[in-house]
Amino acid sequence: xxxxxxxxxxxxxxxxxxxxxxxxxxxxxxxxxxxxxxxxxxxxxxxxxxxxxxxxxxxxxxxxxxxxxxxxxxxxxxxxxxxxxxxxxxxxxxxxxxxxxxxxxxxxxxxxxxxxxxxxxxxxxxxxxxxxxxxxxxxxxxxxxxxxxxxxxxxxxxxxxxxxxxxxxxxxxxxxxxxxxxxxxxxxxxxxxxxxxxxxxxxxxxxxxxxxxxxxxxxxxxxxxxxxxxxxxxxxxxxxxxxxxxxxxxxxxxxxxxxxxxxxxxxxxxxxxxxxxxxxxxxxxxxxxxxxxxxxxxxxxxxxxxxxxxxxxxxxxxxxxxxxxxxxxxxxxxxxxxxxxxxxxxxxxxxxxxxxxxxxxxxxxxxxxxxxxxxxxxxxxxxxxxxxxxx
Numbered sequence: 001x002x003x004x005x006x007x008x009x010x011x012x013x014x015x016x017x018x019x020x021x022x023x024x025x026x027x028x029x030x031x032x033x034x035x036x037x038x039x040x041x042x043x044x045x046x047x048x049x050x051x052x053x054x055x056x057x058x059x060x061x062x063x064x065x066x067x068x069x070x071x072x073x074x075x076x077x078x079x080x081x082x083x084x085x086x087x088x089x090x091x092x093x094x095x096x097x098x099x100x101x102x103x104x105x106x107x108x109x110x111x112x113x114x115x116x117x118x119x120x121x122x123x124x125x126x127x128x129x130x131x132x133x134x135x136x137x138x139x140x141x142x143x144x145x146x147x148x149x150x151x152x153x154x155x156x157x158x159x160x161x162x163x164x165x166x167x168x169x170x171x172x173x174x175x176x177x178x179x180x181x182x183x184x185x186x187x188x189x190x191x192x193x194x195x196x197x198x199x200x201x202x203x204x205x206x207x208x209x210x211x212x213x214x215x216x217x218x219x220x221x222x223x224x225x226x227x228x229x230x231x232x233x234x235x236x237x238x239x240x241x242x243x244x245x246x247x248x249x250x251x252x253x254x255x256x257x258x259x260x261x262x263x264x265x266x267x268x269x270x271x272x273x274x275x276x277x278x279x280x281x282x283x284x285x286x287x288x289x290x291x292x293x294x295x296x297x298x299x300x301x302x303x304x305x306x307x308x309x310x311x312x313x314x315x316x317x318x319x320x321x322x323x324x325x326x327x328x329x330x331x332x333x334x335x336x337x338x339x340x341x342x343x344x345x346x347x348x349x350x351x352x353x354x355x356x357x358x359x360x361x362x363x364x365x366x367x368x369x370x371x372x373x374x375x376x377x378x379x380x381x382x383x384x385x386x387x388x389x390x391x
Contacts, residue, residue: 037115039065041107047121054099054125054210054218055163060091062109065117067091075102096167099210099218100127125210128218132156134168134188134206137275137377138357140225146195146232147273148358149377150204157185159214164188167219169205172196179388183374193384195360198249200229233359235351237312237333239267239366242324244333246351253354256347257324259315261331266368268331271380272305274312274359277352280341283311300341301352305333305361306376312361314341314348323347333363 040063045052052058060070066088072080080103082093088109097103104122111117134152138144150170158164161182170178170190174197180190196202203226208219235246239260246253261267281302284295300314314337315322315329322328323336337348360380373379379387 035115037065037109037117038111038113039063039109039115039117041067041109041117041119043105043107043119043121045121045123047123049123051126052097052123055096055212058093058097058103058105060105060107062089062107065109065111067107067109068116069106069108071106073104074098095207096163096210097125098222099125099220101125101210128216128220130156130217131220132158132208132213132217133219133221134208136204136206136225138227140227142227143230143356144227145274145356145358145360146198146229146234147271147360147377147380148196148227148229149273149379150190150202151377152188154186154188154213156214156217158188159185160212161185161188163211164208164213164219167207167211169203169207171203171205173201173203176200179384181379181382181387187374189377189379191379191387195232195234195380196229198229198232202227202229229358230356233355235359235361237267237361237363239269239327239363241365242327244335244351244361246354248354254350256335256351259318259322259324259329259334260327260363260366261368262328263367265330266327267329267333267363267366268306268310268368268371268375269363269366270370271378272310272361272363272371273377273380274303274305274355274357274361275377276304277355277357278302278304279352283309283313298339298341300337300339301335301348303352303355304376306371306378308375310371310376312351314338314346314352333361 042061044059045057067084070091080093082091084091102124106120108116108118132155134154137151138148165180176192178190178192180188182188206221206223208221211219232249235244237244243255244258245255280298280300282297283299302311302313304311310331312333315334316337316339335348337346338344343349370381371378373382
């Protein structure tokens with residue numbers, strides 16, 4: 001091969017080999033190595049931090065780039081949801097963190113050329129010295145009446161109700177709007193606008209672990225509670241007529257003669273929910289402000305309607321002619337019964353057997369005021385607008 005031909009071939013090879021820079025060199029330095037991403041990822045708290053606050057401390061940011069992925073998980077693998085800002089510059093969690101928990105954070109950002117920059121960090125949240133819990137009604141797995149609210153009684157007074165309420169979720173199937181209402185600083189109830197529909201399945205999710213309910217006092221519960229609404233039973237007591245009409249799913253089961261509160265100790269009016277059932281219980285007037293007027297050690301078939309001591313119960317000590325003709329109680333609703341209770345065929349025994357927690361007893365035409373909503377599980381005596389209003 002001549003020297004002239006060899007020189008021509010070398011020129012062609014050099015041109016094809018491309019020492020002059022091609023698209024393949026984009027993002028590479030002069031030595032042909034991939035350039036580092038200009039994006040800078042920052043994670044707060046810093047890697048290895050301890051005693052971290054459960055709310056407001058975790059944040060991920062990116063400079064000279066946009067976040068493309070942020071993954072946060074606790075030491076049990078549970079992911080913490082969060083949102084990347086529209087401009088891609090930051091990420092914050094959508095919920096508070098748990099207390100005394102180790103978290104890992106893995107974040108990725110991309111610069112304007114699509115080059116990735118990643119960062120990893122781990123930290124541990126604080127260990128609370130003071131804690132609170134919420135005692136819930138009804139019980140997990142129970143079947144209840146249509147009037148049963150979800151009621152939480154906290155072991156400590158709450159000074160940040162919004163934080164606590166954000167950590168409590170109540171849902172229903174079929175779906176229905178549900179709202180919470182605070183009674184004082186230690187009780188939070190949830191209900192729909194009207195009684196639950198029969199067959200509704202309700203779920204309570206408590207995500208209180210790590211919630212600062214009051215300065216230095218943190219929740220310590222993560223629990224799911226489920227219950228089912230059974231058939232619809234609403235009983236209407238007419239104090240003037242001295243009768244009670246029991247309706248099941250809209251149909252009348254029975255009308256029963258009753259005795260309600262005597263003049264001076266009338267029964268509250270209003271919608272009341274059965275919150276407890278006792279086959280036999282003691283009723284002592286001293287415990288509800290009546291001194292020594294009565295002390296009956298074996299009241300049969302008693303069902304609580306208020307915290308202050310209103311019951312609907314069997315009565316064996318009054319003459320049978322009392323029921324349906326005279327209001328003679330200290331504020332309770334009495335049904336004819338036999339001493340000792342049991343399945344004895346009396347109206348008291350029948351109603352006890354046919355009732356479940358959460359059933360509604362409505363009292364009307366009594367010469368007393370309407371029961372206060374917080375006196376028992378009786379929030380139905382508030383309008384929906386009142387119930388939803390912030391306190």
